Amino acid sequence: MIKIKKKNAINILSLVILSFYVILAAGSIDNDPPPPPQPCFEDRIYDHCIEKGDDFFELKNYEQSLSYYEEALNIEQNNQKNIYVKSQIAQIYIYKADTFLNDEKYDQAMLDYQKALGIYKEIDKNNKNNPNFIYIQNQMDKIAEIAHDFYEKGNDFFANNNYESAEYYYNEALKIFQSYDPKSYKVQIENQLNEIENKRKQYNEFKNNADTYYENKDYDQADIFYNKALNYASTNPTQQDKINYINNQIDKIDSYKEKYQELVKNGNIEFLDKNYDKAEKDYQQALEIYPKHLKNKEIEEKLNNIETIRQNYQKLYDQIMTIFDDKNNYEKYGYEKEEYYYLEYDKINEIYKEGLNLYPKNSKNNNIAEKINEEYQYLLEKAKKAEQVGSPQSGKFYYERALKLDPDNSNNDDIKLKINKIDNFIDNFQKLINDADNKFKEKDYDMALEKYNTALKQYKYHPKTNDIKAQISEIQKIKEKCQSLINEGKVEYDKMFYNNAKNYYEEALELCPKDDQNEALRNNIFEVEQKITEQWETLLLQWFNEGNKLFENKKYEEAEKCYNDILKFIPELSNSSQYKQQIGIINQQLEIIKSKNNFKKFILSLAMCVLAIVISVVTFIVLNNHF
Amino acid sequence: MISRDKSLVMFTWFDWLGLGNIVSRLRHQFSLEILPDWFIYSLPNGLWTYSLTSVMILIRSQSNQLINLLWILSGLLLSLLFEIGQATKFVRGTFDVVDIFVIIISFILSLFNLVILKKLLLYKKKI
Structure with missing residues (x-):
């Protein structure tokens, strides 16, 4: 059973495979109907071909008919029936040509008319009046006329730059004129076709040049060449893409130009507005969009200007930042104290304003403003601290720096009030010092000392604190000296050197004329003066007595001297009523001494005269005796 | 398929099967005229x-x-x-x-x- 089944399976398989192969073989069978009869087999006869040709001719199957006729001609080239066959063939060509003519296939029609004409010329060489001959000639002239119309149309299209249509009509005309050109249009058409080709070449050349310039972003040149190319572009609708492409490119160039102009305009506005970052961005974009624009030199100059401005601004910025950063390095600026370094801050606002004027929209301005604000707050802190430690002058210094650093700060009104307050305080302080100084000059040392001490308490760290302290020290020294003089005076008084005591007291009084102790000192002086008077009185009496004794002893010269001494050294006594008597006596005694002195002078003068007379007489006698 | 005339029945089949374009391309690419x-x-x-x-x-x-x-x-x-x-x-x-x-x-x-x-x-x- 199994064997039978296997056998059946093999049979079925074989059958299936065979069927598959047969189907495959069917694939290689020709679809088309059998081709026209192959060239007549050797056993076909000449007449049979003609017969078949006639049959197909009757059925108006001219292709089949023609093939049979031509086969017949091939079989026997010298048969008499060939004239008939050829005339039939010529007729077929005429029919075909007419059909082509109806279908407007003029070149094929012309070819078939030519073939027909050639056959007629062969079989009827001399009969030009053959109606078929005339018909063919007329038809060919008609086609030539159509070709001429094509040529004219081509010219019209050429004149309108529609080169494709012109070329089409030229070619159509040329196809016809290739086989029949009675008026020799062929050369003209070929020239026109060459002209079209030149135009195309010219177009391609300009377009390629324009594309190259466009790619190189030389839009001016690209624009020129695109416009040139446009002049050579065909207006044919099929070439509209090319025109659209060029117009599109020109539009793009125009848009670049517009964009460029807009960017340059915006850049110029920004430049005038000193918004150099935006101006630079616009200029750079303009350069990028239109790198070969004629005005780019101006833009590059402006970019250079911007760079110069930026560099100058950077210098100012660095200058400000250096001032800020060198806070701890004040010595290099020639300042002994950090405090005075902040005078450098006065320059910052000026530099900042200069920078703002130079480059008002630079982003670094915010950095400077922030830094200024930071330093402003820092100065305020320093001012407050200075005030707190009792140095309002220093506080004022920092407040003033803050004002100069940021004159437009909203806190400045408060700061000005604080400065005014400090100024008032300083004025009051100065008045106090001036009063103290005046008191010092007036030698009112106690008052001066009190004012100086008050000032010191009010203003611990005033710059003139040392001067004040020096003044206080000076006052203290004066007072000490004054006390010392008084003490000396007392010592001299005790020694009964009243004049010395008086001198010391008076010196002390002169030194401290407005001292609290001066009343006592004046009493001391008065007391000393009394003592001195007492001493003088005693001395006067002694001298008077001594003078009298000398007078009594007739020592008039010594007595006179003594009396004169009394009058000289105690002049105030001469007017005193207490000593009138003594002075009267002295004057009397002096008168007496004076008269006695006058008598002496008279005697002496008389003696001198006598002596002179004696000498004169003696001299006369001697001279008289000798001469 | 590449070099035979297109009048053969198999080319009609190819068209039915939607392989006409592929066959045409193959014929075009591998034209063995020599x-x-x-x-x-x-x-x-x-x-x-x-x-x-x-x-x-x-x-x-x-x-x-x-x-x-x-x-x-x-x-x-x-x-x-x-x-x-x-x-x-x-x-x-x-x-x-x-x-x-x-x-x-x-x-x-x-x-x-x-x-x-x-x-x-x-x-x-x-x-």
């Missing part, structure tokens, strides 16, 4: 015969029955009938003597395969 005519027109027939005969030998060579011989000869007989049909215009196509020559050579070659196969079977049995 090949001789016998390669294009006769060799396919020979290969067809060779293939069918070889398949039948593989299926039917187990026994020596007469019916098996007929199956093996089927490729040769069908090919020859096809050619005769063309000669008598019973089948569309062009009769060619070269076709018959190639078919017979192909058949002989496939028979040669049968001999080798048999020897191989004997060798296996001996082992």
Whole structure:
């Protein structure tokens, strides 16, 4: 059973495979109907071909008919029936040509008319009046006329730059004129076709040049060449893409130009507005969009200007930042104290304003403003601290720096009030010092000392604190000296050197004329003066007595001297009523001494005269005796 | 398929199967115009015969029955009938003597395969 089944399976398989192969073989069978009869087999006869040709001719199957006729001609080239066959063939060509003519296939029609004409010329060489001959000639002239119309149309299209249509009509005309050109249009058409080709070449050349310039972003040149190319572009609708492409490119160039102009305009506005970052961005974009624009030199100059401005601004910025950063390095600026370094801050606002004027929209301005604000707050802190430690002058210094650093700060009104307050305080302080100084000059040392001490308490760290302290020290020294003089005076008084005591007291009084102790000192002086008077009185009496004794002893010269001494050294006594008597006596005694002195002078003068007379007489006698 | 005329039935089939474009591209890409005519027109027939005969030998060579011989000869007989049909215009196509020559050579070659196969079977049995 199994064997039978296997056998059946093999049979079925074989059958299936065979069927598959047969189907495959069917694939290689020709679809088309059998081709026209192959060239007549050797056993076909000449007449049979003609017969078949006639049959197909009757059925108006001219292709089949023609093939049979031509086969017949091939079989026997010298048969008499060939004239008939050829005339039939010529007729077929005429029919075909007419059909082509109806279908407007003029070149094929012309070819078939030519073939027909050639056959007629062969079989009827001399009969030009053959109606078929005339018909063919007329038809060919008609086609030539159509070709001429094509040529004219081509010219019209050429004149309108529609080169494709012109070329089409030229070619159509040329196809016809290739086989029949009675008026020799062929050369003209070929020239026109060459002209079209030149135009195309010219177009391609300009377009390629324009594309190259466009790619190189030389839009001016690209624009020129695109416009040139446009002049050579065909207006044919099929070439509209090319025109659209060029117009599109020109539009793009125009848009670049517009964009460029807009960017340059915006850049110029920004430049005038000193918004150099935006101006630079616009200029750079303009350069990028239109790198070969004629005005780019101006833009590059402006970019250079911007760079110069930026560099100058950077210098100012660095200058400000250096001032800020060198806070701890004040010595290099020639300042002994950090405090005075902040005078450098006065320059910052000026530099900042200069920078703002130079480059008002630079982003670094915010950095400077922030830094200024930071330093402003820092100065305020320093001012407050200075005030707190009792140095309002220093506080004022920092407040003033803050004002100069940021004159437009909203806190400045408060700061000005604080400065005014400090100024008032300083004025009051100065008045106090001036009063103290005046008191010092007036030698009112106690008052001066009190004012100086008050000032010191009010203003611990005033710059003139040392001067004040020096003044206080000076006052203290004066007072000490004054006390010392008084003490000396007392010592001299005790020694009964009243004049010395008086001198010391008076010196002390002169030194401290407005001292609290001066009343006592004046009493001391008065007391000393009394003592001195007492001493003088005693001395006067002694001298008077001594003078009298000398007078009594007739020592008039010594007595006179003594009396004169009394009058000289105690002049105030001469007017005193207490000593009138003594002075009267002295004057009397002096008168007496004076008269006695006058008598002496008279005697002496008389003696001198006598002596002179004696000498004169003696001299006369001697001279008289000798001469 | 690449070099044969497109009037063949198989190209209609390709169109039905939607492979017309692919076949056209292949024909366009691999146009073998330099090949001789016998390669294009006769060799396919020979290969067809060779293939069918070889398949039948593989299926039917187990026994020596007469019916098996007929199956093996089927490729040769069908090919020859096809050619005769063309000669008598019973089948569309062009009769060619070269076709018959190639078919017979192909058949002989496939028979040669049968001999080798048999020897191989004997060798296996001996082992």
